[in-house]
Amino acid sequence: MTSEGRVWKFGDDVNTDMIIPGRYLDRYDPKHLASHAMEGADKDFASKVRPDDIVIAGKNFGCGSSREQAVVALKESGVSAVIAKSFARIFYRNAINLGLLVIASDSAAEVFKDGDMVAVDLGGSAVRSKDGTKMAPLHKPPERAMAILRAGGLIPYIKSSLGREVG
Amino acid sequence: MSGRTVAEKILARASGLDSVRAGEVVEASPDLVLSHENTFLVDRSFSEFGLSRPWDPDRVVVVLDHRTPANTAETARVHAKIRETVKRMGIGKFFDVGQGICHQLLVEQKLVRPGGLVVGADSHTSTAGAVGAFGTGLGATEVAGVWATGRTWLKVPETMRINMVGHLNRAVFPKDIALHLASKLGPSGADYKCIEFGGMFLFDISISGRMVLCNMAVEMGAKTAIVPADATFAAWSPECKEPPGDACRSDPDARFESTTDLEMERITPLVSGPHRIEAVRSVEEFGDVRIDQAFIGTCTNGRLEDLIAASWVLKGNRIAPGVRLIVSPASRTVLADALDMGVIQTIVNAGGTILPPGCGPCLGAHEGVLGPGEVCISSGNRNFRGRMGSDEAEIYLASPATVAASAIEGKVADPRRWLTVDL
Ligand code: SF4
Numbered sequence: 001m002t003s004e005g006r007v008w009k010f011g012d013d014v015n016t017d018m019i020i021p022g023r024y025l026d027r028y029d030p031k032h033l034a035s036h037a038m039e040g041a042d043k044d045f046a047s048k049v050r051p052d053d054i055v056i057a058g059k060n061f062g063c064g065s066s067r068e069q070a071v072v073a074l075k076e077s078g079v080s081a082v083i084a085k086s087f088a089r090i091f092y093r094n095a096i097n098l099g100l101l102v103i104a105s106d107s108a109a110e111v112f113k114d115g116d117m118v119a120v121d122l123g124g125s126a127v128r129s130k131d132g133t134k135m136a137p138l139h140k141p142p143e144r145a146m147a148i149l150r151a152g153g154l155i156p157y158i159k160s161s162l163g164r165e166v167g
Numbered sequence: 168m169s170g171r172t173v174a175e176k177i178l179a180r181a182s183g184l185d186s187v188r189a190g191e192v193v194e195a196s197p198d199l200v201l202s203h204e205n206t207f208l209v210d211r212s213f214s215e216f217g218l219s220r221p222w223d224p225d226r227v228v229v230v231l232d233h234r235t236p237a238n239t240a241e242t243a244r245v246h247a248k249i250r251e252t253v254k255r256m257g258i259g260k261f262f263d264v265g266q267g268i269c270h271q272l273l274v275e276q277k278l279v280r281p282g283g284l285v286v287g288a289d290s291h292t293s294t295a296g297a298v299g300a301f302g303t304g305l306g307a308t309e310v311a312g313v314w315a316t317g318r319t320w321l322k323v324p325e326t327m328r329i330n331m332v333g334h335l336n337r338a339v340f341p342k343d344i345a346l347h348l349a350s351k352l353g354p355s356g357a358d359y360k361c362i363e364f365g366g367m368f369l370f371d372i373s374i375s376g377r378m379v380l381c382n383m384a385v386e387m388g389a390k391t392a393i394v395p396a397d398a399t400f401a402a403w404s405p406e407c408k409e410p411p412g413d414a415c416r417s418d419p420d421a422r423f424e425s426t427t428d429l430e431m432e433r434i435t436p437l438v439s440g441p442h443r444i445e446a447v448r449s450v451e452e453f454g455d456v457r458i459d460q461a462f463i464g465t466c467t468n469g470r471l472e473d474l475i476a477a478s479w480v481l482k483g484n485r486i487a488p489g490v491r492l493i494v495s496p497a498s499r500t501v502l503a504d505a506l507d508m509g510v511i512q513t514i515v516n517a518g519g520t521i522l523p524p525g526c527g528p529c530l531g532a533h534e535g536v537l538g539p540g541e542v543c544i545s546s547g548n549r550n551f552r553g554r555m556g557s558d559e560a561e562i563y564l565a566s567p568a569t570v571a572a573s574a575i576e577g578k579v580a581d582p583r584r585w586l587t588v589d590l
Contacts, residue, residue: 013354017551022530026234026241040553060355060388064551066290068208068306089359089390090290094306144320155215158312162216
């Protein structure tokens with residue numbers, strides 16, 4: 001599993017009200033959610049984000065409300081991975097369950113800046129700048145999370161296990 | 168061999184294991200699984216499994232509370248869809264519009280018991296810890312997974328034990344204890360952990376107060392928070408014939424990650440400033456902050472004892488001109504009791520507006536949304552930027568007594584000026 005894209009940097013404690021404010025939750029439409037992604041942290045994000053872009057943030061990313069729409073908004077807007085110093089647990093689980101790559105890194109937030117082009121190399125447990133000048137080690141997601149990610153999210157993961165039980 | 172924490176015991180039982188330790192990953196079968204308006208999302212994901220019903224419809228709880236009564240035609244459509252779903256699936260524990268906030272109902276309606284495991288598609292599911300249960304939040308898709316399989320994986324958390332010693336001062340409430348903890352721990356200081364409350368002072372804290380502590384633990388990153396069921400619980404729940412035993416409390420030699428004593432006497436009325444939960448200072452330090460709105464309600468502080476505290480402050484007073492005081496009882500039972508006691512009359516006479524039981528303006532969807540530049544003091548649990556409406560609004564958090572005092576003065580106010588007797 002690899003991903004390559006442009007970096008969007010954010011600070012510590014980015015909460016889910018910043019990722020998708022509660023006032024937009026009465027419509028589930030993923031495109032509608034994506035059009036307000038990160039509105040509480042950066043008003044330009046939704047209009048400027050490009051497919052495969054990568055969010056790099058400080059600690060406690062995704063704290064607050066358990067709203068899964070936060071992951072949907074990021075995913076639908078094209079974000080291919082979120083790398084943070086640490087994640088709030090419900091956001092982390094939601095991301096894995098919906099098939100959005102989330103990876104902890106102690107130093108990525110210090111090493112990279114907005115606009116850097118980077119590539120995530122899960123096998124090598126590192127994120128590197130495309131020009132080869134910068135690198136930050138990654139903590140690989142736990143095996144259980146990787147298995148769910150590889151299946152494409154929790155629904156396909158459970159479906160295949162239900163299938164096994166039936167069959 | 169050292170003993171077990173209550174969190175370890177509950178997760179061992181729920182996983183069918185003799186014993187587990189912090190750090191282990193278990194496959195647990197929850198006693199209850201909760202969702203609210205997001206049942207719509209749960210159902211969407213669940214429908215992909217091709218199953219007609221949840222594994223055990225009796226363990227499923229569905230509450231409409233976040234946007235009630237419906238704020239838009241779209242919400243009304245979602246509500247109707249959920250009503251149809253619960254009927255079709257035979258989900259009996261369904262609470263329709265106006266019955267109250269999900270976390271309140273789980274405890275108040277005695278759906279959750281000591282030693283139980285509750286998972287919910289809402290971050291504040293930890294509130295169930297007030298009756299000695301392990302409650303934790305999941306996302307909607309994961310709840311759909313529980314509907315399908317009856318199981319979910321959980322890492323057994325380390326426990327931070329907090330012993331409360333001494334007595335609270337006048338006009339200081341469990342909310343102030345929670346804000347004090349938030350100031351010490353910050354928004355991730357209890358990440359992934361269980362906060363277990365203990366100590367002699369615990370006997371003085373009602374189930375309602377325990378709900379405040381367990382609810383707010385999430386704001387410090389906790390996975391769950393538990394107040395082991397004790398004599399206070401037994402008195403609150405006399406129909407519970409078997410008093411909760413060792414299965415519902417930590418062993419004396421259990422391994423805690425940390426143990427901290429918290430001296431109640433040192434806690435004063437506190438306020439958390441805008442945008443960050445840990446921006447907590449003593450109420451006197453906010454003296455010049457004028458307010459536009461004062462809100463009493465939410466799963467944190469919308470219960471009878473909260474409304475009573477507010478009414479004691481408000482009795483015989485009027486709220487300041489230009490200020491809105493909005494009160495949303497946490498449940499219909501709370502509303503009915505508050506009506507019986509004359510508490511609602513007092514609030515209305517003081518100039519307050521009563522909303523139907525539910526989440527009210529807590530999540531910025533309706534019923535008191537803040538405009539640009541407006542300032543609200545709330546008895547809720549989150550003061551994130553934009554949480555209650557405009558990104559340019561400010562939210563302060565405090566106890567219901569402090570919120571009521573602020574409504575009278577039109578600025579963040581010290582409840583000790585208005586609450587001159589011990590409650
Ligand atoms: S009252 Fe607020 S915090 Fe509590 S469940 Fe409702 S929206 Fe969430």
